[in-house]
Amino acid sequence: MDKNAHKRSLFELYSSEEKIIDVDRLQEDYESESTLSSSSFEDSNKKCAIFGLEESDTFENWDLAERQVENYSKEVGFGIVRRRINKNRHGEIKRRTFECQNSRKYCAKKRADVEETRERESVKIGCPWKVNLSCNKGVIRVTSICKKHNHPLFGNRNIASDRHLSPEMLEEIEFLVNVGCEAGLIICMLQKWFPDAVIHPKNVYNAICLFRRDQKVMKTDAAETYDKLIKMQREEHGWFVEARLEGDDNHLTGFFWMRPSQIELWQKFHDVAINDNTSQINKYRMYLSLTIVIDNHVRSRMVATAVVSDETKETYQWILECLLHATNGLAPRVLFTDADAGMIAAIHETLPSTKHNYCIWHLRKNLEKNLKGKLRNKYNDFIKEWNKCRNSFSEEEFQRRWHGLLKNYPEAQKYLERALGTDVTGWALCFTHRSFNAGVQSTQRVESYNALIKKSVGSSTTLYELDIQIQLQFDKEEKFERLEEQVNQNPTIGLPNVIKRYFKRIDGIIKKYLTPQVLKIQHGQMNESLLYCVKKIENWEHLLERKIV
Structure with a gap:
């Protein structure tokens, strides 16, 4: 079907449902008011x-x-x-x-068929x-x-460039469309809610048609995706599939699913988990939420996938509750996120025993966004001091540098106390390193996953197509894992000199229990141990009283 025929079919589809005469009448009233106002200029x-x-x-x-x-x-x-x-x-x-x-x-630029196009000057x-x-x-x-x-x-209310619908207007239109309001009522409501704005009736009607078209397509697409996942659940025991429906029309606001092999991965490696969202991966502007763990080969493994319509506290709670339900209440010991306020509140209520750490990269981006304009030429010096403060090894050293930061940069004090000061245990090194974190300090592992998925999808991708790409990515992971297991069966050769000379007995023990990738990391630390720069720590007695979890 060509584009013009598609436009005609779309118009005919809704002309039977809407009172087009009402829209035309509102448009005539709008134009007559514009003429009267312009004649008084x-x-x-x-x-x-x-x-x-x-x-x-x-x-x-x-x-x-x-x-x-x-x-x-x-x-x-x-x-x-x-x-x-x-x-x-x-x-x-x-x-x-x-x-x-x-x-x-x-x-x-081209010859158009008169019967296929509308007449417009x-x-x-x-x-x-x-x-x-x-x-x-x-x-x-x-x-x-x-x-x-x-x-x-x-008058300026008739200028085309000033008739664009604002994001707030589009949000209200989408809401009214979802609850079943007709075009005439929606236009009147917008004119009442936004009295100072230019409300062009035909522009509003075009937006209504687009939202209703997406609504119908999404219902079909969501049903196909849900049916596919339910079919897999029936064919293979252990699948977990959950859909979140809202409203009288049961419109989709969330999908969550885990494979049996993903649930098994979670049971093995739930000590450290990472969660992050990405957008622009489907035509419905829904967010893709991925949860990642780190396996015994130090590789990132995707264990849970969700597609949600917003990033509110309630939505994050729903994702975490689905994760607990799928894994029989097995909560992560440490969870890294981007420090979103909704996620912080959701973790506090849903996972009270989980240590919540913030992504250091997102914190730096937020500092740049909120403080660079205020501090101006002092921003670079501020970042240097903030890095030293964040990387402090002892709590006393951190507190001293933190208070110095607030004192030296009063322009940033309000933001720092509000955004970071309420829970310093989620980002300060002296607190985050008290728990096992597999060397993680950011959500970069999830960002890498998102980048791989975005190469295959885009803003026009359906939910069904998105699910296919995610499944393909997970299949690649499982294939690589099988290959790693075959390679690891080959005998490994230990590093010479330092390890054999100074750590021979320890090396013999850890070889029995560690995978080659983890063993390589330990060997690297053994080599570096002879190159450390010694720094004397004052008042170290209290460190012996710290409880390591």
């Missing part, structure tokens, strides 16, 4: 009293110049397009041209309005301007 000289635009006007930078042109066009009552931009070899803007949105003439009618600006010695100047128009001027 004064001449253009009075309208431009605040946002004037004349030849030889100067501006300090391009942002101010562009903003002035936009404000001028809104006051007069027409839309603009950015037609030309010239830069020098250093990438600096030297010249810019703005034209009326009705400028130039429309030229068809182009807005490009050769309007001569144009303004040229140039930059000389850091000063932006209006070099020339033509103020003539060959079409009527309207």
Whole structure:
């Protein structure tokens, strides 16, 4: 089916359900109000009293110049397009041209079948309005301007660029569509909720059609994916599949599933787990939540998969409850996440015995996002001190550096106390290293998984296709594990010199119990042990009283 035929079928699908006449009536009322408001405008000289635009006007930078042109066009009552931009070899803007949105003439690029397309006139009618600006010695100047128009001027509520629906409006439209409201009611509700915004009825109706189309497609796609997983559950004992449905129409808000082999992996290696979400992996804008463990070959293994519609505390609780239900209540000893507030609250209530550690990479990104603008040229020095504070080996040393950080950077104190100070045990090295963590400090292992999956999927992928790609990734893991087991049956050769000379007895013992990958790590530490730089620790007696878990 071609694109035009698809548009017609979509329109016919909803024309029987919606009162199209009501939408047309609302559109006529909207346009008549616009005409009345525009007829009450004064001449253009009075309208431009605040946002004037004349030849030889100067501006300090391009942002101010562009903003002035936009404000001028809104006051007069027409839309603009950015037609030309010239830069020098250093990438600096030297010249810019703005034209009326009705400028130039429309030229068809292909021959269209009259019966297959709707009749619609182009807005490009050769309007001569144009303004040229140039930059000389850091000063932006209006070099020339033509103020003539060959079409009527309207109020700014009729300018196409100002009729875009905001994310808040789209969220309300999606909610009203999900609860079954008709187009006329949705348009009226938006006009009531957003009285200061430009609500274009036909734009709202287009959004309604898109949400309803996605809703119908998603129901079919979700049903197919769920049926497939349930079929696997029947064919192979041990599968765990859970769907989360909400609303009177039982629309899907979450999927969670674990293979029998994944449950077995969790039972073996649940000591350290990592969880993280990613987006842009399906056409419904749902998040993919992956849970990873580290096996005895020091490899990342995917043990649980969930697809959810949001990142709230309740959703995270549902994921963790599914994980416990699938594994007979076997909670992780240590769990690394990106320090999301919803996840922190969910772990606190659902996994009270689990040590929750924060991803150090996400913490650094949050510091940069929230403090770089406040600290400006002091930010680099702040990060150096924060790294020293975070990497302190003793609690006393950490507390001393933490209070010094708050004192030396008062601009950052409020954020640090709110975002990090409430639970320093989740990110400070002196606390995180009290528990076995397999050397993990971030969620990078999950990020690597997400990158692999994103190579095969995108924003147009269905849930069924996403599930196939995840299963393929897990099949690769199992294949590699079988290969590793075959390779590990071959005899290993110990490292010479240092190990045989100083750690011969210890090496003989650990070879009986460790896999080659873990053994290699231990051998590396043995070699490095002779290269350590000795540092004297003052007041070390209290360290003997620490309980290591």
